[in-house]
Amino acid sequence: MARLDDHIEKILFQPDELNVKVKELGAQISKDYKGKHINIVVILRGAFVFCADLIRYIDADISVGFMVVSSYGGGTKTSGNVRIIKDLQKNIEGEDVILVEDIVDTGLTISHLKDLLSTRHPASLKVCSLLSKPSCRRVDVIVDYLGFEVPDEFVVGYGLDYEQNYRQLPYIGVMKPSAIKVKHGGTKADGSSTKDCS
Numbered sequence: 001m002a003r004l005d006d007h008i009e010k011i012l013f014q015p016d017e018l019n020v021k022v023k024e025l026g027a028q029i030s031k032d033y034k035g036k037h038i039n040i041v042v043i044l045r046g047a048f049v050f051c052a053d054l055i056r057y058i059d060a061d062i063s064v065g066f067m068v069v070s071s072y073g074g075g076t077k078t079s080g081n082v083r084i085i086k087d088l089q090k091n092i093e094g095e096d097v098i099l100v101e102d103i104v105d106t107g108l109t110i111s112h113l114k115d116l117l118s119t120r121h122p123a124s125l126k127v128c129s130l131l132s133k134p135s136c137r138r139v140d141v142i143v144d145y146l147g148f149e150v151p152d153e154f155v156v157g158y159g160l161d162y163e164q165n166y167r168q169l170p171y172i173g174v175m176k177p178s179a180i181k182v183k184h185g186g187t188k189a190d191g192s193s194t195k196d197c198s
Contacts, residue, residue: 004166007179008156013148015170018158021147022050025128026057029098029145037061039097039122041088043113044068046102049159049167050130050147054100065090069109082112097122098145102160103131107141114141131155131172154180 013021029038038058042051044066055062068086097117104110110127117125128145135152154177156162157169162180 004169007166007176008169008173009176011171011173012150012155013158013172018147018170018172019053022053022130023057025145025147026054026059029054029128030057030059033060033096036096037063039090039092039095040064041097041099041117042066043099043101043109044086045167046160047100047130050102051100054128063090067113069113082109084116088117092117092120092122095122096124097126099125099127101127101129103133103150103155104129104141104143105133105136106138107136108138110143111139111141130158131160 038060040051040055040062042048042064045068051064055064065088066086067084067088070083070085099110099113099117101110104127110129114125114127126144127142129143130147132143132146132149133152134149150172153174154162155172156166156175157172159167160172161167162175166175
């Protein structure tokens, strides 16, 4: 991964830091949902690595479903419009649901998803996010289980991508500005990760 590493300006969270935090989140969720069944809803694609590690630390009965959303028209900045590309297949009425996201920045996507899923009458609906960029918020949203807060920088790794690259990096790092090429047009259809809220 030497070529990819060359595009990283600095590392925010090393693999061991990520593992410790994910283990803590799993332990807290296990405690809060003791004796209950949890429906884990993964927001693809950025959250898949985080969620794969997280569920191994959850000591509870779980099922896992997936949603794909799009809110990016130009690739790096949110358009404000959230479209469901792949909806949840499972009926969640009366169920305890946790939305698992890679990063919450503006809050628009997760707020929209919470509003949508609330109409399906789950018993409870909470949010678990690996990262949060509070400086980017455009709507108030509660993140019930949070890994780390990050500054308004362009982050990749551990599932988070830039143009479908860098997901395999074992750490979370900030990309060098010289490695970022902002493209116009097209749709980024994964609610992704390397977001810039400026």
